[in-house]
Amino acid sequence: MSDSQPADLALMRELNERIVLGLLRQEGPISRAELARRSNLSRSTVSSIIATLLAAGLVCETGIGSSQGGRRPIMIEFNYQSALVIGIELGSTTLTLLLTDLAATVLRRAYVPFNSAEGPEACSTRLAEQVHRVLAEAAISRQQIVGVGVGVPGPLGYTTGRPSAPPVLPGWQGVPLRALLEAALGMRVFVENDANLGALAEHRWGAAQGWENVAYLYLGSVGIGAGLILDGRLYRGDIGSAGEIGHLMVEEDGPACRCGSSGCLEAVAGLPAVLKRARAIGLPVAQFGDLLSLARQGDHSAIALLDATGEYLGIAVASTLNMINPGCIVIGGSMAEAGELLLGSLRRTLQRRGLSIAVDHVTIIPGMLGSDVVAIGAVSIVVNHAFSVPAAARSNNGVAHEAMPV
Structure with a gap:
């Protein structure tokens, strides 16, 4: 032998x-x-x-x-209770941390103020401190954790674990984030784009269960992204930048975007842009909930602003629909709380701009998993890697395990 x-x-x-x-x-x-x-x-x-x-x-x-x-x-x-997972959303200002079982049942959660401007090394140390604190409070050892999933905004080199060109995280480009976190935590870490994780979460445990082709629109607190599930599997593109819907141009000669272009969806319909426009027309808003309250109370300016925002979103969604023909489009993230105040004009714009055969076929629904969706998706990717067959080893015999979206 x-x-x-x-x-x-x-x-x-x-x-x-x-x-x-x-x-x-x-x-x-x-x-x-x-x-x-x-x-x-x-x-x-x-x-x-x-x-x-x-x-x-x-x-x-x-x-x-x-x-x-x-x-x-x-x-x-x-x-599903045989091991535990940590799922994290690393935002620009907030860290969301979940301790779950293998079915994403949340056992502990923490929301921690976070400043990504401190830089990747300092932030990795702070993240590790929060993880160890949660484990200590729950009397859980590192050996019980099968892995840690981390969602970050912006394009990511998935195989390298390095942010590629993240406008939301200036100074993080090319940083070996996965290696930094593994060194700080002493555990296996998987790093993925936040919108991709939202798509995985809704596909595995949320609104998009049972759909083979899904576009997940993530309206985050800072940016806008899309996660794509095609033929049952997450689609990242060649360099991990698939789904950057926030940088589709939706307004000719529109405001400058931090990506270097102008008129991008994110620059006119991202949460910071929406709040800036609200204040410019005299609305007393500090956060999106304030704008939403005004609209629900019948304030015409607030309603018109949400309607215009939904129209911008509809322009970008129509392009996505025409290009990839998903059966289901899920709207998630902090701004999705507006419901039909936002989605009504999105749907109307889609009817005008989308290919009719695709528009008639698609289902547009709000996400089910709320503000934890990215962290839940981070759990999903850990579980998939721990218990699914590697892509390179799969046969072509059509057995069911091939559909696991890793």
């Missing part, structure tokens, strides 16, 4: 375990025989894998299933 054979066998065993775990995560309680059929693995291989996973606590037996004849099978289920 060559030296490489034991390693090859160990890798094959791990891949087979991930296939089984992926099926259990997707299908819920399922018998050993059905696992063998769905995975194309032998019954003896599946039985051996299940024995290992039972001993590790990753799966559990959950009762007796039905039978067409013969002995009724014992059902196997993924144990």
